Amino acid sequence: MSFRHSMTWLHTWSGLVLGWLLYFMFVTGSTGYFDEEILRWMQPEIPLQESSISASEFIETAERRLDQVATNATETYIELPLGRSPFFSIWWHEAATPETGPRGLWHNEKLNPNTGKPVITRETEGGEFLYRLHYALHYIPGWLAYALTSLAAMFMLVAIISGVIIHRRIFKDFFSFRRNKQRSWLDLHNLFGVLPLPFHLMITYSGLMLLMFSTMLPVPASSYGVGEGLRAIYDEVFTEHESRSATGVSINSKPTVSLYKDALKRSDGGLINYVAIKHPGDKNAVIEMGVLADEGIDQHKPIHYDGVSGDLYEPEEDPSEHSPAKSFYDTMEILHEGLFARPLLRWLYFLSGLMGAGMMATGSLLWAVNRRKKHTVSGAGLRGLALVDRLNLGTILGLPIAIAAYFWANRLLPVDLASRAHWEMNSLFIVWGLALIHPFLRWKKTSLKNLWCEQLLFATSVYALIPVLNAATSEHHLGKALVHGDWVMAGFDLSMLVLAMCFAIAAHKLRRRIPILGTANSAAGVSA
Amino acid sequence: MMISSFSLCLLGLCLLSLATKRNRKNALPNFIKLSLLQTRALKYFGFACLIATALVLAGAKGLSLGLVYLAAWVTLAALTQALLLSYQPRGVPLLLGASLTAAVISLALKV
Amino acid sequence: MRRSPDAVLSRSIAAIVGGYAVSNLVAIAFAAALPMAQAEAVMTSMMLSFLFYALAAIWAFSAKTAMLSWAGIIVTGVIALLIWGMYSLAEGLI
Numbered sequence: 001m002s003f004r005h006s007m008t009w010l011h012t013w014s015g016l017v018l019g020w021l022l023y024f025m026f027v028t029g030s031t032g033y034f035d036e037e038i039l040r041w042m043q044p045e046i047p048l049q050e051s052s053i054s055a056s057e058f059i060e061t062a063e064r065r066l067d068q069v070a071t072n073a074t075e076t077y078i079e080l081p082l083g084r085s086p087f088f089s090i091w092w093h094e095a096a097t098p099e100t101g102p103r104g105l106w107h108n109e110k111l112n113p114n115t116g117k118p119v120i121t122r123e124t125e126g127g128e129f130l131y132r133l134h135y136a137l138h139y140i141p142g143w144l145a146y147a148l149t150s151l152a153a154m155f156m157l158v159a160i161i162s163g164v165i166i167h168r169r170i171f172k173d174f175f176s177f178r179r180n181k182q183r184s185w186l187d188l189h190n191l192f193g194v195l196p197l198p199f200h201l202m203i204t205y206s207g208l209m210l211l212m213f214s215t216m217l218p219v220p221a222s223s224y225g226v227g228e229g230l231r232a233i234y235d236e237v238f239t240e241h242e243s244r245s246a247t248g249v250s251i252n253s254k255p256t257v258s259l260y261k262d263a264l265k266r267s268d269g270g271l272i273n274y275v276a277i278k279h280p281g282d283k284n285a286v287i288e289m290g291v292l293a294d295e296g297i298d299q300h301k302p303i304h305y306d307g308v309s310g311d312l313y314e315p316e317e318d319p320s321e322h323s324p325a326k327s328f329y330d331t332m333e334i335l336h337e338g339l340f341a342r343p344l345l346r347w348l349y350f351l352s353g354l355m356g357a358g359m360m361a362t363g364s365l366l367w368a369v370n371r372r373k374k375h376t377v378s379g380a381g382l383r384g385l386a387l388v389d390r391l392n393l394g395t396i397l398g399l400p401i402a403i404a405a406y407f408w409a410n411r412l413l414p415v416d417l418a419s420r421a422h423w424e425m426n427s428l429f430i431v432w433g434l435a436l437i438h439p440f441l442r443w444k445k446t447s448l449k450n451l452w453c454e455q456l457l458f459a460t461s462v463y464a465l466i467p468v469l470n471a472a473t474s475e476h477h478l479g480k481a482l483v484h485g486d487w488v489m490a491g492f493d494l495s496m497l498v499l500a501m502c503f504a505i506a507a508h509k510l511r512r513r514i515p516i517l518g519t520a521n522s523a524a525g526v527s528a
Numbered sequence: 529m530m531i532s533s534f535s536l537c538l539l540g541l542c543l544l545s546l547a548t549k550r551n552r553k554n555a556l557p558n559f560i561k562l563s564l565l566q567t568r569a570l571k572y573f574g575f576a577c578l579i580a581t582a583l584v585l586a587g588a589k590g591l592s593l594g595l596v597y598l599a600a601w602v603t604l605a606a607l608t609q610a611l612l613l614s615y616q617p618r619g620v621p622l623l624l625g626a627s628l629t630a631a632v633i634s635l636a637l638k639v
Numbered sequence: 640m641r642r643s644p645d646a647v648l649s650r651s652i653a654a655i656v657g658g659y660a661v662s663n664l665v666a667i668a669f670a671a672a673l674p675m676a677q678a679e680a681v682m683t684s685m686m687l688s689f690l691f692y693a694l695a696a697i698w699a700f701s702a703k704t705a706m707l708s709w710a711g712i713i714v715t716g717v718i719a720l721l722i723w724g725m726y727s728l729a730e731g732l733i
Contacts, residue, residue: 003701006644010700151655157689158696187614195606198599208689218663219685222723223670223677233678325682332686335596348600 004166011162015363018152020395023360025149027399029134029203030353031127033338033346038127040086041492042410044474045121046110048486049081049088053113059257059275061116062090065109074104074246075278078256081113082273083292086488088113123420124410130403135211138425146214149207157204163193185366192359196352203356206336209329237326244315249283253307256287263289263303266312277307286313361396368392389448390439397455398435400499404462405431407496411473449510456507464500467493529588531639533581535631537601540577541609542624547571554617578602646705654699657712662692664719671726 015022031038040046062078070076070092077091089110096104109118137145167190193200213220213234224230256275263272267289274290285307304313334340338349371385409427413420439451446454470493471477481490545551547570552560562570581601586594612619644650666688673680695712702708 001644006701007697009643010697014696154689154692154696157693161693161697191607191610195610196603199603205689209686212685212688216663216666216685216688219666219670219688220681222667223681233681236678237682323676323679323682325679325686329682329686331592340593345596345600348604352603 007162007165011159011166012367014155014162015159015360016367018155019360019364020391021148021152022156023357023364023395024399025134025152026353026357026360027403028130030350030357031403032131032134033341033350033353035127035131036085036087037488037492038130039124040488041470042124042126042407043110043119043121044411044470044476045119046087047112047114047119048476048480048484049086049113055080055082055272056257056260058088058113059260061113062088062111062275063255063257064116065111065118066090066092069107069109070280073280076276076280078275080273080275082271085273122410122415124424125421129421129425130406135207138429143214146211150211150215153204153208156200157208160197160201160204164197167194185362185369189359189362189366192355192362196355199349199352200356200359202332202335203353206332209332210336237329244279244284244286246279247283250281251283251285251308253277253280253282253285253287254305254310256289259287259289259305259310263291263305266303267291276302280307283308286315361392364388364392364396386443390443391436393439393448393452393455394432394436397452397459398432400503401435401455401459401462402428402432404459404466404496407466408462408469411469449513453507453510456503456510459503460500460507463496463503466496529584529638532631532634533584533588533597534601534605535627535634536577536584537581537598537605538608538627539624539631540574540581541602541605542620542627543570543574543577545609545613545620546624547574551613551617551620554613555620557618644700649705650699650702650708653705653708653712654696657709657716658692658695658699661695661712661716661719662688664716664723665691668719668722668726671723 058080059078066073066076066078070090072095073092074095075093079085079087079089079091081088087110089108091106091108094100094105094107096102110121111117112119135146135149136142137148208215217226217230220230220233224233256277260272260275268291270291272289273292276288276290278286278288287305287307288302289305290302304315305311306313338346341349368385368388371388375382375385406424406428409424413423413427417423435455438455439448442451442454467478470489476486476489478490478493480486481493546555547567552562582594582598585597585601588594589597608623609620612623666684669684669687670677670681673683675683695715698711699708702711
């Protein structure tokens with residue numbers, strides 16, 4: 001068998017076997033680029049931000065609240081609603097005690113900037129749940145999820161490499177990618193695979209790297225053993241280097257607002273977006289002000305001050321900054337998570353992720369279509385194909401429907417429900433289960449094409465009604481958000497409408513196609 | 529330099545796509561048969577535009593960020609080409625003219 | 640659908656299980672052999688290990704026969720082990 005043939009075979013099968021898992025990972029992972037925005041929508045208690053409040057006022061308000069609640073904190077953190085973050089919040093760290101555990105406990109409150117009081121937000125995992133799904137899955141132990149998602153990523157890496165080998169003349173093929181007169185799933189599959197190829201390669205390899213300490217344990221274990229030695233290198237790589245530790249001598253820290261103006265001067269035109277104090281109230285307190293970088297993979301260095309005197313302080317350099325391997329790892333992490341990206345680039349990341357999802361979906365559909373052609377010639381083995389057809393539908397459309405259900409649950413579940421966050425998460429999987437069962441239940445009654453139309457129409461409605469849901473269950477609504485320039489809230493509702501439109505267009509196009517074999521219970525319908 | 533780099537990228541991909549015989553057949557009203565030299569010239573100019581895009585981006589945003597933007601721009605421009613070639617192939621020469629104009633103007637204005 | 644390569648199951652096991660084993664072994668050898676600080680070498684090798692895994696999988700399916708695909712993987716693994724052993728001996732660790 002020629003090399004090219006074996007690579008073609010490998011490409012098909014490595015993509016197919018874990019195609020649904022990869023589809024899941026691409027869809028949920030892509031939502032992660034907007035996890036904070038999603039969280040904001042899912043906590044409608046957070047009031048509209050008044051743009052007239054200055055940064056110093058924010059800092060003073062936050063410090064007043066911290067004085068009330070964070071009296072013995074070992075570290076405090078004030079997050080200002082600038083740049084990407086729509087949140088005004090405070091964090092404080094409680095020291096390790098028998099109750100809080102060996103690493104202590106972090107507390108968090110979102111504050112109302114007008115009153116200085118904490119906003120009581122509903123219990124929710126927000127957008128971070130969707131994002132974590134893509135590598136940690138759900139309901140299964142962490143190590144197993146990391147192994148499965150890494151295996152899927154490895155299959156994809158092999159598919160990319162074999163795909164490039166098959167498409168050696170990548171540019172030529174790309175520019176004449178319409179293989180026949182008819183547009184086909186293969187064309188779309190090629191489009192979704194080739195266009196964002198740099199993204200796919202980067203996201204796959206960096207994704208594997210981010211889980212490597214869980215998946216490639218034998219390697220560090222060979223040098224450090226398992227147990228203490230291994231934990232040592234893990235801590236060295238991942239723990240922040242403490243340049244000054246607490247002395248236990250109490251001295252009041254300088255109020256940070258007084259240093260704010262100085263920090264602004266030193267920031268080269270960047271805005272200050274966070275204020276962190278390590279060891280507040282201690283002789284060795286350090287005040288750190290984060291500079292919101294305009295953009296860039298090399299993030300701006302934060303500005304440090306001595307907490308007692310207010311003098312500028314240069315912390316010792318983290319030894320890992322001189323480590324090329326660690327720097328490369330950090331760069332890959334930043335690239336994977338798009339942490340450096342401004343809105344335009346972040347939307348492009350999201351689009352590329354969706355194209356990745358589209359690539360997996362069209363791949364699965366393409367496989368089913370080709371199989372169907374073969375079987376209608378030979379007439380054998382339709383049962384397995386029928387299974388794949390139904391699972392394709394339930395996964396490709398079922399997952400987006402399930403994600404919409406997660407948003408619906410956020411608004412419909414009672415605020416004081418016990419384990420509310422868990423039930424929101426369960427809702428996603430319950431509805432996904434229903435979407436998977438639907439084609440099985442209605443298999444004998446109607447054609448595959450109609451089943452697709454049913455789910456497409458359902459998806460259209462469930463997304464289109466989300467802005468209505470928003471207006472009905474909160475004091476925010478699209479009109480108000482647009483008028484006040486609340487782009488996070490408006491952006492969410494608008495995106496839901498755009499998604500609804502996409503499903504509607506798909507339903508419309510599907511309806512107009514003439515099915516090849518249109519009988520009720522044949523595994524037919526969606527034409528090539 | 530966002531507009532100028534994107535226009536250059538778009539221009540480059542238009543030139544590259546027109547270098548293929550099949551695309552020319554669909555895109556141009558009268559199928560113009562080009563000599564080998566002319567086809568090669570189209571390809572070289574196309575790639576030159578892409579290289580120019582890379583240089584403009586690297587100059588504006590630094591090397592690492594420039595590369596990221598290059599990948600993003602090529603993806604977007606290639607998507608535009610693919611859609612045009614599928615649904616409205618006659619649009620490609622128009623896009624070529626538009627992107628050429630846009631590139632010249634935006635480079636002059638340093639936008 | 641194209642013809643499938645011979646011995647799909649055998650090659651798949653070679654690719655998935657054998658590939659994992661050999662990518663770890665080669666990475667371990669790299670970690671021992673790379674002329675840089677220990678932690679550096681370990682991190683670099685871990686990051687490279689995925690490339691080794693992918694190459695092993697491609698080898699498993701492009702080798703002329705299933706036997707050959709296993710042989711390639713096993714031989715590479717053994718060589719990696721020997722290299723690791725050599726470096727460990729040199730450092731007096733074994």
